[in-house]
Amino acid sequence: xVDNGRVTARTTVFSPLSSGGRTEAVIQRITESxxxxxxxDGEQLPxxxxxxxQLGVSTVTLREALASxxxxxxVETKRGRNGGSFIRAPGDPTKAVIRARLAAFSxxxxxxxxxxxASVSGMAARLASSRASTDNVRRLLTLSERVxxxxxxGERTRADSRFHIEVAVAAASERLTRAEVSLQAELGVLLWLxxxxxxxxxxxxxxxxxxxxxxxxxxxxxxRQLAEQHVERNTHKLIEARIELHGGGTRAR
Numbered sequence: 001x002v003d004n005g006r007v008t009a010r011t012t013v014f015s016p017l018s019s020g021g022r023t024e025a026v027i028q029r030i031t032e033s034x035x036x037x038x039x040x041d042g043e044q045l046p047x048x049x050x051x052x053x054q055l056g057v058s059t060v061t062l063r064e065a066l067a068s069x070x071x072x073x074x075v076e077t078k079r080g081r082n083g084g085s086f087i088r089a090p091g092d093p094t095k096a097v098i099r100a101r102l103a104a105f106s107x108x109x110x111x112x113x114x115x116x117x118a119s120v121s122g123m124a125a126r127l128a129s130s131r132a133s134t135d136n137v138r139r140l141l142t143l144s145e146r147v148x149x150x151x152x153x154g155e156r157t158r159a160d161s162r163f164h165i166e167v168a169v170a171a172a173s174e175r176l177t178r179a180e181v182s183l184q185a186e187l188g189v190l191l192w193l194x195x196x197x198x199x200x201x202x203x204x205x206x207x208x209x210x211x212x213x214x215x216x217x218x219x220x221x222x223x224r225q226l227a228e229q230h231v232e233r234n235t236h237k238l239i240e241a242r243i244e245l246h247g248g249g250t251r252a253r
Contacts, residue, residue: 009165011174012181013038014046016056026057026065032185034074034089036165037158041089045075048085092154095194099245102190107239114235117183118228120176121164125211125227127171129220136170137216144208148201153192156201161188163208167227170215190238207233 013033017025033039045051052062066085069075077085105113128136143166146159161184168177207230214223 014054023064036161039087043087045085118231120179122224122228124168124171124176126220126224128215129218129223131172132170140212144212148205156192157189
């Protein structure tokens with residue numbers, strides 16, 4: 001194992017935006033980071049000057065984004081000596097909200113997104129096998145059990161997604177980490193409908209641990225294979241759930 005020390009999950013939150021610095025991009029970055037637990041409830045954001053510089057946007061763009069986030073209840077701004085902008089994490093999404101999000105995908109959309117996620121996650125696991133530090137491996141083994149130790153849609157989404165993001169972090173690749181964050185924000189919550197069972201959580205934890213163990217043994221081929229298989233199982237689960245929404249019709253547009 002090596003000590004890469006260059007990439008963390010946090011660096012993806014405050015790294016420069018690549019979409020031209022639009023207000024919508026700032027809103028999306030912060031909203032995704034909150035949903036995935038990369039920004040915690042009550043956490044204070046950097047000052048407007050610092051945050052705009054980190055994201056590579058103007059202070060005007062940042063202020064517009066923060067105003068929208070305040071309206072959505074994602075950010076609260078306090079005045080005074082101990083003031084600033086603070087994260088306010090939303091409650092768990094309802095079954096109806098998750099089903100509506102799932103319904104917005106066609107079967108073809110889910111298949112394509114699953115293919116992309118399998119590619120990103122598989123490569124991240126393969127690279128992590130040779131690049132992960134001892135601390136990375138220790139963290140992965142700890143995180144692998146978390147999805148089975150928590151309950152609720154929000155907690156399971158964050159635990160599940162955080163494991164996969166940390167695999168990309170262990171791969172010491174900022175691009176892979178950003179891609180993993182984006183895909184987990186898009187698909188992660190769909191896996192954990194309120195009807196999800198303890199057995200499903202346990203199976204996910206077992207699969208996570210197998211990936212982490214392969215990385216710890218520096219078995220690149222096995223780590224990649226296990227990561228891709230894990231994503232393929234999840235993609236199949238999402239496609240089945242999407243078909244069920246329409247009473248058995250594929251609706252594969």
